[in-house]
């Protein structure tokens with residue numbers, strides 16, 4: 456995978472999976488535009504890339520705001536003139552509560568970031584890629600976009616929606632030379648999964664983590680870098696025939712429904 460001469464635009468790149476993707480693209484030669492609403496985190500990611508010899512720019516934006524999204528697209532074009540790879544990644548976990556008790560404002564907040572944010576990214580980046588006649592988009596969904604997860608109704612609904620947006624957009628832009636795919640990470644070792652552990656049991660978050668990991672065939676959380684590798688592959692020419700697809704990166708969790716018999720694991 457070689458991204459020399461390419462420009463990668465990544466939302467939610469201040470932390471976690473987005474930062475790892477930014478580091479991965481930069482290490483393979485891309486100019487990287489870091490987008491986040493957390494200014495300190497976004498500046499830190501861009502600083503790391505520049506320290507490693509890369510060319511990077513941070514643009515502060517809230518992905519739920521149309522003006523901010525239009526601005527990060529314009530700022531990318533002003534700086535680098537093109538967008539080859541777009542990792543439409545910013546997302547939030549929100550609160551844990553059963554559907555029968557779920558807070559309405561929290562539901563709206565999660566849908567706003569995870570669905571409207573992804574839609575606005577597509578809405579304003581796709582015209583650029585269509586005009587270029589090339590480009591690859593990777594939307595961050597989740598295994599929660601494929602199966603239910605009790606206690607996370609809004610998050611699950613939002614990630615199913617990301618897959619719907621991906622499938623729809625892919626068919627619309629394929630003949631223009633643009634590919635659109637989704638990734639479905641399982642539990643990944645970032646701030647987000649530790650936040651979920653703490654919400655489930657504030658007294659013993661690491662106990663929750665141990666149970667989660669015991670139910671993953673590979674026996675551990677994934678790393679942000681392992682997800683970043685998939686994003687780069689899907690944006691690369693190696694994936695030239697892949698569009699409208701969703702790829703699971705979850706250590707085997709979804710395939711087995713968590714039904715790992717540890718006594719059988721050697």
Ligand SMILES: NC(=O)c1ccc[n+]([C@@H]2O[C@H](COP(=O)([O-])OP(=O)(O)OC[C@H]3O[C@@H](n4cnc5c(N)ncnc54)[C@H](O)[C@@H]3O)[C@@H](O)[C@H]2O)c1
Nearest residue numbers: 467469470471472492517518545546597640642643645647
């Ligand atoms: N960590 C996991 O286990 C996991 C699993 C499946 C999917 N995901 C998805 O991966 C993506 C990245 O999550 P992560 O684990 O790196 O979490 P994270 O919290 O470490 O990083 C998310 C980043 O998005 C930014 N962000 C949040 N809301 C934003 C907004 N409105 N505008 C701009 N930036 C915003 C945050 O500031 C942060 O830097 C999310 O879409 C998440 O749903 C994570």
